[in-house]
Amino acid sequence: MRTVAAVIATSTGGMLGTMVLEATGRVSQAVAPSVVLGAGYWAVGSLVLTLKIKRMKYVVPAAAAVTGLTAGALGLSAGEAVAYTVGMLIAGFFLALTCGFSGWLLTTVWELDRSRELRAQLAVAEERLRFGRDLHDVMGRNLAVIALKSELAVQLARRGRPEAVEQMIEVQRIAQESQREVRDVVRGYRQADLTVELEGARGVLSAAGIDCRVQRREQRTLPPTVQSALGWVVREATTNVLRHGEATTCLIRLAPGEAGALVLTVENDGVPAEAPGRPGSGLAGLRERLAVLDGTLEAGRIGGGRFRLRAEIPAWEMEDEAQVETGEVRA
Structure with a gap:
């Protein structure tokens, strides 16, 4: 003025x-x-x-x-x-x-x-978030498994059991796998395979003494982006089961939902009455991954000392991905 x-x-x-x-x-x-x-x-x-x-x-x-x-x-x-x-x-x-x-x-x-x-700044910030999210998802479960198996190896070694060597060999294998996955994260090539993650979750939880059942009722061929997003959900859920509470059973179910949607549910017992410590960034990272596919994530206690994590991806996302792969375009 x-x-x-x-x-x-x-x-x-x-x-x-x-x-x-x-x-x-x-x-x-x-x-x-x-x-x-x-x-x-x-x-x-x-x-x-x-x-x-x-x-x-x-x-x-x-x-x-x-x-x-x-x-x-x-x-x-x-x-x-x-x-x-x-x-x-x-x-x-x-x-x-x-x-x-x-x-x-x-x-x-x-x-x-x-x-x-501003666009350049947002691109840098988005890349930092991607790197931090991928690093958390990659290292979270592997470090939890390494800690678990190392503790088991120490107990076996104190008792003079030869199985301690096998556990340390497994720790070495997981550490080498973690190195490879971190390199993939740095290069931006990291993708999670749903089938591999389901079998990995079964093996890791079973090795920790948890009765893990995997039910796969979805017979459709899933696009790579959907498999990757749900694979990260399985990995993070497995990490949370190992870290929090004293679970004895865990059920992982992949099944069709309403209107052709795809629903992944991970449910376990042994949840403490109060959440230990501050909430981590894993669930926030999963929500970001699913949001790209218009998916949703719900997580919380359901009573009886049980915890449920539920991820849902709408049907049209899988249809769009399939059409992109085959070169089809909807009018």
């Missing part, structure tokens, strides 16, 4: 002073119009560049009216007042249009540059 006030005061003072000099005869009538209209044009252009678009339309009529009224008030003839008004109105309109377009163009260029910068 200070800029607007300064422009108005400066231009008005210049125009008023010139008209006074013209009315008193100190400035010739050939010079005065150029000075007055020049100051007015400068004011119009400056105000158009300063004000918002909604207020630009009032600048030229207001400047023309003020110029004409001022000329008449200072005793100039009616013809001179009308000439000032018309000159300011016509030339001011084209000048305002030019300045307004230039201001809009500069603003658009600035916003475009800003949007590109």
Whole structure:
């Protein structure tokens, strides 16, 4: 507002002073119009560049009216007042249009540059989130299994049991697998296979003394993106079963849902009355993965010391993926 006030005061003072000099005869009538209209044009252009678009339309009529009224008030003839008004109105309109377009163009260029910068920042942030989410999902279960098997190997070694060597060999294998998976995460190639994750969950939970049953009632061929998303759900659920509570049974079910949807359910017992510590980022990461496929994730206690994790992916996502793979496109 200070800029607007300064422009108005400066231009008005210049125009008023010139008209006074013209009315008193100190400035010739050939010079005065150029000075007055020049100051007015400068004011119009400056105000158009300063004000918002909604207020630009009032600048030229207001400047023309003020110029004409001022000329008449200072005793100039009616013809001179009308000439000032018309000159300011016509030339001011084209000048305002030019300045307004230039201001809009500069603003658009600035916003475009800003949007590109924000897009680059969002891309970097998204990549960081992806890396952190994948690293958590990859290392969470493997570290839990390594800790479990290492503890078992220590107990067996103290008793002089030869099975301790087998457990440490398994720990070594899991550690090497973790190294490979971390490299895949860094390269951005990491994909989870649902079948492999289901069998892995059965083996890991069984090795921990948990009665794990896997029921796969879904016979459709699942697209890679769906398998990857559900594979991460199985991996995170397995990690949570191992880390939290003292589960003795676990049921993993993959079955069709309503309207052709695909539902994955992981249910286990041995859930403590209160959640230990702060909630982790694993479930949030799973929700982000499923959201890409318009899927949903529900997790919570269901009574009787049991916990249920339920992931659902709608049918149209699997249809769209299948059509992309076969080159079909829906009309």
